[in-house]
Amino acid sequence: MAITDTEIKRINELARKSRTPEGLTEEEKAEQAALRAAYVAAFRESLKSALDSTVIQEPDGTRHRLTQKEDPVVH
Numbered sequence: 651m652a653i654t655d656t657e658i659k660r661i662n663e664l665a666r667k668s669r670t671p672e673g674l675t676e677e678e679k680a681e682q683a684a685l686r687a688a689y690v691a692a693f694r695e696s697l698k699s700a701l702d703s704t705v706i707q708e709p710d711g712t713r714h715r716l717t718q719k720e721d722p723v724v725h
Contacts, residue, residue, distance in 0.1 A: 653692040
């Protein structure tokens, strides 16, 4: 689920417009939220893929993949 350059340009256009006095319409706000959600999902997917392929090499030469930590317990 890659995000295209066109979608990134649209995210930036909407961000610039949101800072103007006219702001965004409700349709544009919904579009912006959807585009941002897609961008974050693509970023997370890319990061997870990079971490999944990361290998740690210990000083003794042994190699192992990164493992996912368990969620910390919140008190």
